[in-house]
Amino acid sequence: MANPTAAMLVIGDEILSGRTRDSNMHHLARKLSEAGIDLREVRFVPDEAEAIIAALNALRHAYDHVFTSGGIGPTHDDITADAVAAAFGVPIDVREDARAILAEHYARNGIEMNAARLRMARIPEGATLIENPVSAAPGFSLGNVHVMAGVPAVFEAMVASLLPRLTGGAPLTSASVDIPRPEGDIAGPLAALAAEFPQLSIGSYPYIREGRFGANVVIRGSDAEAVEAARARLIEMFPGEAR
Amino acid sequence: MANPTAAMLVIGDEILSGRTRDSNMHHLARKLSEAGIDLREVRFVPDEAEAIIAALNALRHAYDHVFTSGGIGPTHDDITADAVAAAFGVPIDVREDARAILAEHYARNGIEMNAARLRMARIPEGATLIENPVSAAPGFSLGNVHVMAGVPAVFEAMVASLLPRLTGGAPLTSASVDIPRPEGDIAGPLAALAAEFPQLSIGSYPYIREGRFGANVVIRGSDAEAVEAARARLIEMFPGEAR
16 A cells, blocks of 8 residues: 655745745654655745645645644734635634633743734634644644644644654655765666666765765665665675675 | 745655755755845655656746756756756757766766766756856756756855856856865965955865865856956966866
């Protein structure tokens, strides 16, 4: 059975303008890989309803899951929840269970509940909340779209809350081989290896380290024995160098 | 007048699988911001022709510029140039000027030109080359799509080569000088050169080849005569070595 597919939508002007460097994509990519869900596409869009809605509708129809990051805080430019409701054509309002979670958190921490904070309890109709153990304000899943915060500590906590609920496919095994040679030397042997193991995915990731060219070759597949056989075969091809 | 708009397309399984953390998006976002070009969308797709072509065609019609990163190396999974040609419906083949750049670079560095490396001279018809002072193999611009390497040092050098052409300012001229000396020997003379030609931008891209340190120095400016004078001056500083 093929693994479930996924896309990610990262929302925020601050990343596109270069002010902030995103870290959530890399975190999610690693976690999905471990969970056997194939991340197939990532899009970054600004804090604009039209752009968010268009991307959501393209991605939610093309993949099994869509994970979003950003735009669910208390300020006026946090419009992700409204955009998700609009994309699905459902109403959105303050929801009692979300409001209660916030009220309890603020009361416990001596923080005032105000109109801005109450916006974070606006949840589209039909959604399931995603727990936020860091700062309480919940994310939510609506259909196959999972809406999470942009702040990395909160995003990561929400991913940890959410992932066990989603079905993973057969776990992938991977093996990595470091070959300290320029890719031009590696390409021929790698093509032969790919032909020998058609059931595996073999990728070459070049690097320059201290001025020297090399490549990490990554072999992936659901058949752990084939992955190991391909790894051994590749090391044989560059004796004393590959490892 | 509104700023020109741009999108970026990052190509590579290794980023979506979480194996590699992309840094090119953040670099480009900062550089475009400085140049007054609005980065409006970024997409990450795998090394698959269909996904690359679909994303390219969506983005190149929606924005003034599209910048791509990744998939132009010598290995079997480097399919970006072919995908760009397919998206534009133009032929692609080894181009003589690109082949000559590679042949000269490999001859100078004692590297064998083989079939895998020759793939990097495949350029879609009608494209303009983007200079690569780090490892020679060029990028290219076809229409409003600018195709660059994924290795960060090479991507960054290509962005530096390309951006002055796009900003509507005076076009920049560049000259490259190869100095087979460690950067520690070069730094003093280079600082003197920068002081002598304050209107030029002078960058040093270090390398190690067969255990020897060297650097490609790239001189850029809008005054072509000054660039040529600085180039001649730099070669004088390392007689019999710089070229």
